[in-house]
Amino acid sequence: MTQHNQARKNDARRLQRETGRSYQSAVQHLRKELQPARVETVVDDRDTVRGPVPSELPRLAAHHIDAICGYFHHVLDHQYLAHHYGDWCRIALYRLTDAQEHLHLLIGTIAAHMQHHGVIPQRIASNLQVRSVDEVHKIITTDARHQLAGILGLPCPGPEETPLDIDCSIGEGIAQRSGFVHxxxxxxxxxxxxxxxxxxxxxxxxxxxxxxxxxxxxxxxxxxxxx
Structure with a gap:
C-alpha cells in the first residue's frame, strides 16, 4: 500500500513539473483518470412513441380545450357588457389567466403521461420546446401528477393526497367521461x-x-x- 501511494505521489509530482499545475491539482487529475468510466444507459423509447395514441390523451385535451374556449367566450362577450375600460380589463385578465391555468395543466399532464410511460427526458424536453430536462420538471407540477393519477386510476402521489383531491377527481372524470366533463x-x-x-x-x-x-x-x- 505504501509503495502504491508513493507511486501516486511520484506521478503527481511529474505531472506538476510537466504541466506547471499545483501538486493538489495534479493529484485530483490523476484521481479522475483512475475512476472507472461511467457507462451511459441508453433507453430506447421508439416503440412507445410509435405506438397507438392512448385514448385518455385526446379526452384530456378535449376537456381542457372546452374549458379554455369557455373562458375565451367570456372575454369576447364582455365587450358588450363592460361598463368601462377598467371593468373590461379586469374580467378579460381574470378569464385569460383562468384559461392559462388550464393550458399549463394540460401541458404538464401530457408531459407527465409521457414520463410515466418511459419516454426519455430529452424527447419530452424537445416536444415541450425547452432547453433542458430541468425545465421539464418544473412543467410537470404536482397538480399535473395528480390529474394523471386520476386518469390512470392510480393513487394520488405525495403528501398532498386528500380524499377530495380535485385534480384526481377531474382526472377520473376525464377517463370515465363523467363528473366535470361535458x-x-x-x-x-x-x-x-x-x-x-x-x-x-x-x-x-x-x-x-x-x-x-x-x-x-x-x-x-x-x-x-x-x-
Whole structure:
C-alpha cells in the first residue's frame, strides 16, 4: 500500500513539473483518470412513441380545450357588457389567466403521461420546446401528477393526497367521461372548430377523419359560416 501511494505521489509530482499545475491539482487529475468510466444507459423509447395514441390523451385535451374556449367566450362577450375600460380589463385578465391555468395543466399532464410511460427526458424536453430536462420538471407540477393519477386510476402521489383531491377527481372524470366533463359539448366544440379551421369546404376531404356525428355537425356549421 505504501509503495502504491508513493507511486501516486511520484506521478503527481511529474505531472506538476510537466504541466506547471499545483501538486493538489495534479493529484485530483490523476484521481479522475483512475475512476472507472461511467457507462451511459441508453433507453430506447421508439416503440412507445410509435405506438397507438392512448385514448385518455385526446379526452384530456378535449376537456381542457372546452374549458379554455369557455373562458375565451367570456372575454369576447364582455365587450358588450363592460361598463368601462377598467371593468373590461379586469374580467378579460381574470378569464385569460383562468384559461392559462388550464393550458399549463394540460401541458404538464401530457408531459407527465409521457414520463410515466418511459419516454426519455430529452424527447419530452424537445416536444415541450425547452432547453433542458430541468425545465421539464418544473412543467410537470404536482397538480399535473395528480390529474394523471386520476386518469390512470392510480393513487394520488405525495403528501398532498386528500380524499377530495380535485385534480384526481377531474382526472377520473376525464377517463370515465363523467363528473366535470361535458362530453356532448366537447364533441360540438370539436365540430365547430373543424368547421372554422380545417379548410373545409375548400378541401372537401378535410372532415373525413371525424366521427360521423361530429362530421355532420361540422358540415352544417361550415355551411352556416359561409352564408
Amino acid at each position: 362530453a356532448e359539448r366537447e364533441a360540438t366544440l370539436e365540430a365547430f372548430l373543424a368547421a372554422l379551421y380545417s379548410g373545409y369546404p375548400y378541401d372537401p376531404t378535410a372532415l373525413d377523419d371525424l366521427p360521423d356525428v361530429t362530421r355532420c355537425i361540422a358540415e352544417r356549421a361550415a355551411g352556416l359560416s359561409s352564408e
